[in-house]
Amino acid sequence: MKASKLYFRELLGLTLVGFAVLVMLGIITCALALLNYLSHDTAQAIAFLKEATTMFLFIIPAIAIGKYINKPSWVHDVDEYRLAMEKKAQ
Numbered sequence: 001m002k003a004s005k006l007y008f009r010e011l012l013g014l015t016l017v018g019f020a021v022l023v024m025l026g027i028i029t030c031a032l033a034l035l036n037y038l039s040h041d042t043a044q045a046i047a048f049l050k051e052a053t054t055m056f057l058f059i060i061p062a063i064a065i066g067k068y069i070n071k072p073s074w075v076h077d078v079d080e081y082r083l084a085m086e087k088k089a090q
Contacts, residue, residue: 003081005077006078006081009069009074009078012065012068012069013069015065016062016065016066016069019058019059019061019062019065020062022055022058023055023056023058023059023062025055026051026052026053026054026055026056026058027052029048029049029051029052029055030048030049030052032048033045033046033048033049033052036048
């Protein structure tokens, strides 16, 4: 495994974290929509639900990236690369 692939995997991990944050914001927005609906402010609740549905769509690429990053062969190659770099540094 080359260093560029290792950095690409790290970049994919950061995008996975970003997508997870957006999904969490969708959950918070959905909770706000529920609170507005229970207080009989349906117009605001609908606006919050529209925002929440767009944020929930980010779970699809997050799942795909998570499966792609955690392939056993790729994890093994990363571990071997890091071990080789540690031996080289000593």
